[in-house]
Amino acid sequence: MTVRLRAHHLLCMLTYVGKGYSPAFCAGFDAIARRLSDREEILIVEGPDDVCRPLLGEEGAHCHRPGVLERDRRAAAAVSALLDRPI
Secondary structure, eight states: OEEEEEHHHHHHHHHOOSOSSOHHHHHHHHHHHHHHHTTOEEEEESSOOTTTGGGTTSTTOGGGSHHHHHHHHHHHHHHHHHHTSOO
């Protein structure tokens, strides 16, 4: 199986400690972090990903907001520069 991640969630993984989010969000994020630790492949996607999935049914889910999309754009540019290849 492949973990679907939007670009800014790659950077979130670096600082995530499981605090400041809902228990359901933390449980899902923890499960995805374990999958990545087990070396599961990652597919970078535009828009909502596996981290967002549990939130999409909530009213006012922020996953489609312009600011989040801009965060993805900036993260993709930064990671691409570090890897010296487009993602």
